[in-house]
Amino acid sequence: MFDPQRLLDQVLGQGFGDQARSAGREFGNQLDAMGGRRGFAGGAVAGGLLGMLLGGGRKNGGLLGYGGAAVLGALALKAYENYQRQQAGGQARASSGLLPHAQPAADGSPFELVLVRAMVGAAKADGHIDAIEQQRLYAQVERLNLDADAKAYVFDLLRNEVDVAELAAAVRTPEQGAELYLAARLAIDADQPAERAFLDSLATRLGLPAELRMSLDHAPEQQPPAERS
Numbered sequence: 001m002f003d004p005q006r007l008l009d010q011v012l013g014q015g016f017g018d019q020a021r022s023a024g025r026e027f028g029n030q031l032d033a034m035g036g037r038r039g040f041a042g043g044a045v046a047g048g049l050l051g052m053l054l055g056g057g058r059k060n061g062g063l064l065g066y067g068g069a070a071v072l073g074a075l076a077l078k079a080y081e082n083y084q085r086q087q088a089g090g091q092a093r094a095s096s097g098l099l100p101h102a103q104p105a106a107d108g109s110p111f112e113l114v115l116v117r118a119m120v121g122a123a124k125a126d127g128h129i130d131a132i133e134q135q136r137l138y139a140q141v142e143r144l145n146l147d148a149d150a151k152a153y154v155f156d157l158l159r160n161e162v163d164v165a166e167l168a169a170a171v172r173t174p175e176q177g178a179e180l181y182l183a184a185r186l187a188i189d190a191d192q193p194a195e196r197a198f199l200d201s202l203a204t205r206l207g208l209p210a211e212l213r214m215s216l217d218h219a220p221e222q223q224p225p226a227e228r229s
Contacts, residue, residue: 121162
């Protein structure tokens with residue numbers, strides 16, 4: 001079995017060597033030539049697996065500058081705790097100190113993989129990946145430094161639809177729900193109706209309060225600039 005934490009970091013742009021970055025740039029150039037480069041409003045990174053697969057990239061570097069999975073979890077946890085504090089008039093229950101994805105999913109599987117599914121599912125929700133593009137993506141993934149199991153997992157995500165109800169059912173804690181939503185939010189272009197619908201459906205399934213959802217939507221903006229470099 002591959003390392004779920006490592007795959008999540010790779011999706012977010014961490015743990016990549018020169019070979020992977022080169023593959024990402026090459027694929028982005030191919031999309032440019034086809035007129036198909038996409039800018040994710042949420043911040044999918046050009047250097048990460050998700051950015052490479054879907055041609056995304058942000059001038060601020062997305063989560064590549066935030067530190068990958070660790071900061072994804074920290075941002076979600078901070079947003080959730082701030083929401084709790086607001087609801088309780090300045091008081092918040094004690095936190096375990098663990099990042100949400102450090103705990104297993106509701107079925108006992110690694111929650112990191114739920115986050116990966118959410119990001120890929122959200123980013124391809126507009127259905128723009130046809131059979132030809134899919135084969136091109138497979139060829140690019142083959143060039144990355146992933147073991148056979150991890151590649152098979154990514155290929156499976158590309159081939160199949162990601163079910164929003166299954167994603168929500170995998171959540172064990174409210175903190176995990178916040179992190180799951182934030183992961184999906186980072187992978188969409190908010191101006192794309194189909195992608196926005198995916199996110200709206202996920203938020204409904206998770207039962208996210210409007211105030212918490214708004215906080216998560218703006219969570220990456222709260223990261224100090226020094227930590228984005």
